[in-house]
Amino acid sequence: MSLFARREEIPEKMRGHVIVTGETLMMQIVTIVPEPGKEEVPPHRHNEEQLGYILEGECELEVETNHPPTANWGSCPDKFAGQPSEKRILKAGDFFRIPAGALHRLKILGNKPVSWIAAYHPVRPDYLPNAIKLESKHRPLPFK
Numbered sequence: 729m730s731l732f733a734r735r736e737e738i739p740e741k742m743r744g745h746v747i748v749t750g751e752t753l754m755m756q757i758v759t760i761v762p763e764p765g766k767e768e769v770p771p772h773r774h775n776e777e778q779l780g781y782i783l784e785g786e787c788e789l790e791v792e793t794n795h796p797p798t799a800n801w802g803s804c805p806d807k808f809a810g811q812p813s814e815k816r817i818l819k820a821g822d823f824f825r826i827p828a829g830a831l832h833r834l835k836i837l838g839n840k841p842v843s844w845i846a847a848y849h850p851v852r853p854d855y856l857p858n859a860i861k862l863e864s865k866h867r868p869l870p871f872k
Contacts, residue, residue, distance in 0.1 A: 747859040754859065759843040762836040769834035776848040778826040782818045784841030789824055790815045792831035807823045 746757040754776075760768050768787075773795070794812045811831065818824060826832050836842050848855075 730824050745858075747855050748852050749856065749859040749861055750863070752850055753763045754848040754855060756846045756855070757843070758839050758846070759834060761841045762839055768836050768842075769832075770830055771833040773829055773831045774848075774852060774854075775828055776850055776852050777828045777847050778846050780826075780844050780846040782820050782822045782824075783843040783845060784820050785803065785840050786791070786837045787842045788811050788815055788817050788835045788837055791824075791826055795827060795830040 743761075748755050762768065773792075790813050792811050792813045813831070816824070817837065834842075
């Protein structure tokens with residue numbers, strides 16, 4: 729493997745949902761084309777903190793604001809049923825953060841695709857099978 733991946737090296741079927749990973753950080757580029765009557769990203773939660781940047785389009789992101797510790801998820805529903813949350817309309821150029829364990833969902837507004845870049849820490853194990861691993865034969869020197 730290499731420390732780099734060029735767009736033309738990414739398989740065509742992955743170009744709408746590209747995932748690259750290092751040792752402790754994962755990056756995802758997603759484009760979703762709206763489908764009438766469909767909630768594009770249904771409510772879900774994951775162990776990883778997520779930071780994102782909207783590249784194009786407009787969407788509404790809802791994020792649970794009083795999320796439980798990840799160890800207690802077994803008793804937490806994956807739906808917004810009275811949990812405190814914050815909704816925000818996001819457009820190109822906007823950033824977002826989803827804390828680890830927070831329930832969240834995304835709805836596309838309008839009929840144009842929405843694209844975003846997201847970074848996860850630590851790496852999401854469920855995304856590893858489709859990820860492009862960027863690695864080096866040499867370990868970097870520690871920062872001083």
